Amino acid sequence: MRRVLSGQGSRRASSRSKITPKRVQRKGDGLPVVRRGDTIIAENTRPGSAPMGSFAQTLQSCRDGDLAARETLFSQWRPLLWLQARRLLGGNSDRKVDANDVVQEALTQAFRDLKQFRGSTEGEWVAWLRKLVQGQASKLRRHHSALQRDADRETPLDETCPVDGQPDPLTADIQRERAARLAQAIAELPEAMREVVVRRVFEQQPFEEVARDLDRSPGATRVLWTRAIRQLRATLQGAGPDASSSA
Known part of the structure; x- marks a missing residue:
């Protein structure tokens, strides 16, 4: 006759680890990744390579603790943010390291303050991430007193390929996707x-x-x-x- 085992096994199976933000670490290519324990949250992933349905669905899944959704939200824009940080810190003698630091701090802040994001579209999400990068860059430039503030360096990357007139939402999505793919290709x-x-x-x-x-x-x-x-x-x-x- 078999014995039915219970107790410790079931308790272990039902236990869950808490999801807490961890420090940002670097990967081999010099660009930052965000980790939760041993799990990579934001890695170097091609834009659109991991579809999760609509942006609103992905955002809600991320807020519900879905790690795959969280990686999708953060990872595909990392090369674009890195280029933005490089441009903002162009006058610094140690630009590469400082650009990584800026992106690391911005992604960590976004992960920590996710509940403060009030947008509902991918465009608003990218704008929020870029605003965090700009804020972190300004903070770092203030720390390095030798750096001068240069408003011209804060021109959005999308303006490197301008179009006539105000783009409609579809055109803006295409431009944003194009900029992300260009940044990804440069990172590779x-x-x-x-x-x-x-x-x-x-x-x-x-x-x-x-x-x-x-x-x-x-x-x-x-x-x-x-x-x-x-x-x-x-x-x-x-x-x-x-x-x-x-x-």
């Missing part, structure tokens, strides 16, 4: 290529200055720039980075 570049693109496009540095900062010759820097643009074009067209080597 090898480090040297990524630095050239960020410095040339978003920080408006001349080739000579970029070459000096990267300890390369101007000619080598231009070659690196050409390869980076070719790889970005191949990635954004869906051909993958290997396609650029045959061009």
